Amino acid sequence: MRWSAFWDACKTAVHDNPSLANVDKFAYLMSLLEGTAKEAVAGLALTYVNYAEAIAILERRQRKNKGMSYRAVNAFRVCLIRASSGRA
Numbered sequence: 595m596r597w598s599a600f601w602d603a604c605k606t607a608v609h610d611n612p613s614l615a616n617v618d619k620f621a622y623l624m625s626l627l628e629g630t631a632k633e634a635v636a637g638l639a640l641t642y643v644n645y646a647e648a649i650a651i652l653e654r655r656q657r658k659n660k661g662m663s664y665r666a667v668n669a670f671r672v673c674l675i676r677a678s679s680g681r682a
Contacts, residue, residue: 597656600626609649620645631655 608614608622620640627635634655638644 597652601653616642616645620648623648627652 604623604626608619611619614622617640620642623645624632624635624640631652634651635648638648638651
């Protein structure tokens with residue numbers, strides 16, 4: 595799944611969800627990334643503040659390299675199910 599489609603889906607399901615704390619949003623994001631995308635943010639501690647930093651890093655990488663990999667449809671479905679059920 596391309597970054598724009600991935601981010602649009604997770605933005606709607608997770609990022610814009612006011613019932614989730616940033617640390618939970620970061621945990622969701624980390625669980626969905628793989629490969630070089632995950633490696634790019636692997637050094638960040640799972641904290642409230644680092645969620646925004648992780649997004650910034652991934653967006654910068656996307657502009658430079660459109661080949662980042664994500665667990666496409668299944669990851670997106672898990673993201674939606676977790677967000678809609680309120681599970682952290």
